[in-house]
Amino acid sequence: xxxxxxxxxxxxxxxxxxxxxxxxxxxxxxxxxxxxxxxxxxxxxxxxxxxxxxxxxxxxxxxxxxxxxxxxxxxxxxxxxxxxxxxxxxxxxxxxxxxxxxxxxxxxxxxxxxxxxxxxxxxxxxxxxxxxxxxxxxxxxxxxxxxxxxxxxxxxxxxxxxxxxxxxxxxxxxxxxxxxxxxxxxxxxxxxxxxxxxxxxxxxxxxxxxxxxxxxxxxxxxxxxxxxxxxxxxxxxxxxxxxxxx
Numbered sequence: 671x672x673x674x675x676x677x678x679x680x681x682x683x684x685x686x687x688x689x690x691x692x693x694x695x696x697x698x699x700x701x702x703x704x705x706x707x708x709x710x711x712x713x714x715x716x717x718x719x720x721x722x723x724x725x726x727x728x729x730x731x732x733x734x735x736x737x738x739x740x741x742x743x744x745x746x747x748x749x750x751x752x753x754x755x756x757x758x759x760x761x762x763x764x765x766x767x768x769x770x771x772x773x774x775x776x777x778x779x780x781x782x783x784x785x786x787x788x789x790x791x792x793x794x795x796x797x798x799x800x801x802x803x804x805x806x807x808x809x810x811x812x813x814x815x816x817x818x819x820x821x822x823x824x825x826x827x828x829x830x831x832x833x834x835x836x837x838x839x840x841x842x843x844x845x846x847x848x849x850x851x852x853x854x855x856x857x858x859x860x861x862x863x864x865x866x867x868x869x870x871x872x873x874x875x876x877x878x879x880x881x882x883x884x885x886x887x888x889x890x891x892x893x894x895x896x897x898x899x900x901x902x903x904x905x906x907x908x909x910x911x912x913x914x915x916x
Contacts, residue, residue: 850910860903
């Protein structure tokens, strides 16, 4: 407060001017103003000093901390905690893209050949006779050899008998003796002459080629005393059989 303002205030109160009190009041106010100004300067100085000090401390700390940092310590694994509760099942995922076909693997190595099996037991020696020789021997025993010893012959003759009875007889004679025949192939001949005419119009005959039954009308035909094959026999083929003569 100024000196003028102090005098004005005292006049307003109606008090006589006490210069001593006035001087003390003025001095007090001046001191307070100086103290406030000093306080501001001091606060500003302190704040600046603190900021400067903080800056220096920060810089010092940045330089000091790296040198104080110790080596990396060993990690210690903690005790495993308890297993938590099972969570809720998630939503079903969408269908994935088809997988890529894999590459075919290499073929494996062939296995070792298996061991040879044991030799079987030798069979009995067969007859050294040729089919013609066997047939000739049978012919010499035609009074002793029974038809039933020849497999299937009895049945065949029974069938022939039924066929003959069902057909019209040809010629004046009836059914006669059973006659055997055998012909060797030569690679060209297909017509062979029988020793007599065949009963039943040529149907009372049974023939085998190399032991295999041959069918009449499809593999051979008979007319009168001539037997004609529908094929040509080789040099090793044998056509043989029996017929009932008229």
